[in-house]
Amino acid sequence: MSMVRDLSLADEGALKIEFAGRRMPVLQALTERFAETKPFVGHRIAGCLHVTTETANMCKALVAGGAEMALCASNPLSTKDDVAASIQRDIGAEVFAIYGCDRDTFYKQVQGTLAVKPTIVIDDGADLTSTIHNDYTELLGDIVGGTEVTSTGVLRIRNMSNAGVLRYPVFPTNDAATKHLFDNRYGTGQNTIDGILRATNMLLAGSTFVVVGYGWCGRGVAMRARGMGARVIVTEVDPVRALEAVLDGLQVMPIAEAAELGDFFVTVTGNRDAVTLEHMQRMKDGAVIANSGHFDVEIAVEALRGAAVGRRELRPNCVEYRLPNGRAVVLLAEGRLVGQSAAEAHPAEVMDMTFATQSMAVQYLVSNGKKMEPGVHPIPREIENEVATAKLDAYGVRIDELSEGQHQYLNDWRVGT
Structure with missing residues (x-):
């Protein structure tokens, strides 16, 4: 049924x-x-x-x-x-x-x-x-x-x-x-930005945009945010991915430091507690937090709700939580996949x-x-x-094919210097 x-x-x-x-x-x-x-x-x-x-x-x-x-x-x-x-x-x-x-x-x-x-x-x-x-x-x-x-x-x-x-x-x-080269990078990159814009209608140009995780999804989100004119910061635990972000021209630092700088935060780690209550307490008043990982565990949503002294639904998929320190953070789509929940996948x-x-x-x-x-x-x-x-x-794109000689070369070990 x-x-x-x-x-x-x-x-x-x-x-x-x-x-x-x-x-x-x-x-x-x-x-x-x-x-x-x-x-x-x-x-x-x-x-x-x-x-x-x-x-x-x-x-x-x-x-x-x-x-x-x-x-x-x-x-x-x-x-x-x-x-x-x-x-x-x-x-x-x-x-x-x-x-x-x-x-x-x-x-x-x-x-x-x-x-x-x-x-x-x-x-x-x-x-x-x-x-x-x-x-x-x-x-x-x-x-x-x-x-x-x-x-x-x-x-x-x-x-x-x-x-x-x-x-x-x-x-x-x-x-x-x-x-992963296309769906994760271009799909997640586009629909994450789409979800944030639909939920907030905020300007990304000139903002500081923190991407938490630099896998293929994080690469896509960072690329699209940068293309919208944001200054992008990446946080990572993997030294190779962090190094790649540096060589891609992005700023890399621990999330505890980035927490004080960002206007937007997007988690794409596939792991829990990528953004904790402690991080959120350090954020600017009005900072926007979204998740683009599959499960709603990357942001400490329950800890945020438990600590908040006030809650207001500002727009669909856009809820403001007032913290005891007087500052507020704005959580999108309940911490679930923002591109799927606030946009159209x-x-x-x-x-x-x-x-x-x-x-x-x-x-x-x-x-x-x-x-x-x-x-x-x-x-x-x-x-x-x-x-x-x-x-x-x-x-409508055509590509070359290997010649017989090229096939032979690739399958031989005898030809050298």
Whole structure:
């Protein structure tokens, strides 16, 4: 039994899904191929993903390929209720996703998805995977494999594998170059800035913008903030990433020092307590804090709420907390993914590559999953190359090919100085 807010919203959602689909040519081509070859007939797919127009187009590809599919949300604030309604009505996947639901309802939605008794698991944050391994072990026998799309989820999956508890093979989609080089950098970079602007309508030019974490997402956020005219400070715990930020021309310092300088703070670490109450107490009056990591643990939100002597909702997704020292900080989107919660997620153009990579990984698992050992496996390079080539074709870009002599040179050891 599906859980959507209102099926009457489906017409509006369908238009948005169609508009996004036009900008996803690689996934569209895969949808046509899957509709002809039907590689997923007999398979049941459970997905825990951001319920957005881009996700809807991947669902369309998988269902076109013959899959029975159930979908739940990977974040209660990223769900688009009209899109959920259209996926349920028009695409034929069973949907369990309602915007703004509480934690108990969120996990009821996860459990509802598992009623499909999946043979394939598509996850974003590993909530579905961990729930299966903790509470639904009877399903493990039928599951041939899974995929995990985000860096935080990949960390959890690797931890499960290292602990010896992961019971089926998983492809870490986030590790694919066709995902993290584009989705994380350009998608997160754009939608984080978009979310901050929608939530605050503040000017970035001339501000001091602190990026907490300089992985691929942090690189993207820093690049876009700098492009908007902000002075960017990076904080890091990894010396190599910190050095890269320095050589990229950015200022690098500890978060305790940056706390006193920033006008905007964005966490993109994939870890907890990147910004603590102590840091927030040192911030300027009116400093804006946002998170662009998958889970709402990067900012010490509960500690902030507990210490605050006043709270005001200034705008949608924009809450001011007054601290005992007389200064206030402004928290966006409850400390959840600001680009998903206050804006509209990643643009379709980058999700085209992510979901094409993911869809082809699912196809590979259907054919090969039973022969693979449980654990985390790199996505085959040929999948990445096929996706990148198709994307270049869509842009009308041609590249060179190696000659026979170049192939021989690359595979020989005898030619030297």
